[in-house]
Amino acid sequence: MKTIQSDNYPIFFENSIAELVNFIKNGNYSRFFILTDENTGAHCLPAIKAELGDDDNYDLIEIPAGEENKDIDYCIGIWRTLIDFAADRKSLVVNLGGGVISDMGGFAASTYKRGIDFVHVPTTLLSQVDASVGGKTGIDINSIKNIIGTFTQPKAVFINYNFLKTLPARQILSGTAEMLKHGLIVDAAYWERLKASDLSLPDEELIYWSVEIKNKVVVEDPTEKGIRKALNFGHTVGHAVETNSLINDSDPLTHGEAIAIGMICEAYLSYKKTGLKKEELDEIVAVIGGLYPKYPLATANFVTLCEIMLKDKKNQNGKINCTLLESIGKCTLDHICTDAELCESLAFYASL
């Protein structure tokens, strides 16, 4: 598996911990910081410490695990720590963790002293195939996902398959949702290959393929003016379901679980509006439905969900915009969906 070249930065797959240590040593940084959450601090940091050997002269910033901490308060905490440890413009931030760590660490670094270098070491399947590539950073405010952020590329990404071994099954499945999305939007052959695989722990090759797909899309359109919107498939409804779950559920949905629901709803909208065949809709429902537990979507919540969608940054002028499918492996951008259509799609999911 060769190194993938993204928008001016490399994505390493092989010997990636050694590559990270090389990068740090050769980067002429005045100092470096490692950002972890309690889980990646316990499960992933030791391998990096071991590889660093005597050069483990970093400062550690650890935050509690969980999406609810990807907020401005913890971000301020990161900024304050950088200030307290006198981080200068030649400092490096290493984001060791899932998407929460890479999004928030990327945002904190991209705004500290108007921007210092950062790299991602993604430790969840989701962050390996999705969050660590593409240069979106972000934090939530009032539980509105990624409402504040920047487009800033990391200096490198280091993907290490072994980190997935300690990842809970539910978190693996969260990443699988984005892989399925990659197939659905642009690559029918990949979708077939995923269907034929054991998705309880996708193999390295599949991860590599997913990163290639995502990378190709974002390099073509870094700031989401066009084709990058393809990646939003499942995310208009999915983000709203996720936000709502974060606010109301004691054990909230993972990102991928929410996107899985969103993909079913938006596949339904695709069937209604953009020519997705009934058999294709059934196939998508069967594959996704077979992987993820059914989530109880209450009819009484549909209006709230539509209101959340309106606040989503993808939407403008009070209109809700979706990426839909023409067929499996072929998406189509910028479809305005009415509240009624969205409610119908939510009802479709609820009826399954």
Next chain:
Amino acid sequence: MKTIQSDNYPIFFENSIAELVNFIKNGNYSRFFILTDENTGAHCLPAIKAELGDDDNYDLIEIPAGEENKDIDYCIGIWRTLIDFAADRKSLVVNLGGGVISDMGGFAASTYKRGIDFVHVPTTLLSQVDASVGGKTGIDINSIKNIIGTFTQPKAVFINYNFLKTLPARQILSGTAEMLKHGLIVDAAYWERLKASDLSLPDEELIYWSVEIKNKVVVEDPTEKGIRKALNFGHTVGHAVETNSLINDSDPLTHGEAIAIGMICEAYLSYKKTGLKKEELDEIVAVIGGLYPKYPLATANFVTLCEIMLKDKKNQNGKINCTLLESIGKCTLDHICTDAELCESLAFYASL
């Protein structure tokens, strides 16, 4: 006075309120927001409202006046207001005010939904000749100036001389300091012209000339890798004095008053280290000393001031870096100054 073309955006000098209203009307924005503080809301907003006529369908965001409010808490307030008023990616933020408004409004807009458009309508002399041009946005944390920010260009700048008529004399002088700096670092003829002018209210031509100088420097080096550092003359010591004053003084120094002190100290360092002539130093001291009241710099504070300089984002690797002068109108970059040298320069100011 022609429109100046900066890095992809225009800086208007003539009919600038009408130009602003044109810009808003032709910009295809879904909605627009005007950010003011209580003073610009009272003194400057009415002229814009009048020009907007029936198109005054903006949402107003007003913050209390003062540098101490250029902080993350008010920034969060701006983000929350944008969320509450459902600002989308096609929204525009109009920053109507001094450098506090343009820095914070620029930062809030550049990170809201990963960046929405903003324009500056600078209403202080300082923001007209300095803060509104160059694309630096920022907020303070723990009173550390501009520690968090981005490099993001406004879509346009609208400079209206009339706004200066309500500006208190002390605020005019705050801007004059940056104009003097422009002369000192790159343009001896401009320095001469300033010396011969009534600086209690510089005329429009002088403002235009200053903007041209600043613009030329920043267009050449937008992210401060090289020549842009010229603009830091007076700011290594000046920022520290300003920060310290903000923390300790009941009536803190203005930015320009602090920079005036910084320029005297750094002119002294230039005389000691980089060949500035004794007569030139005397001339600088006489001109600046004649404009600004003497500030009591206590010897007991010198070490604290050096510590603040170390935290300044301009400095790296524990070394304090200054832009100095070779002569009036010619600067030289990247001079490391020791604590002892900096203390000596502070003592020089104190001894005047």
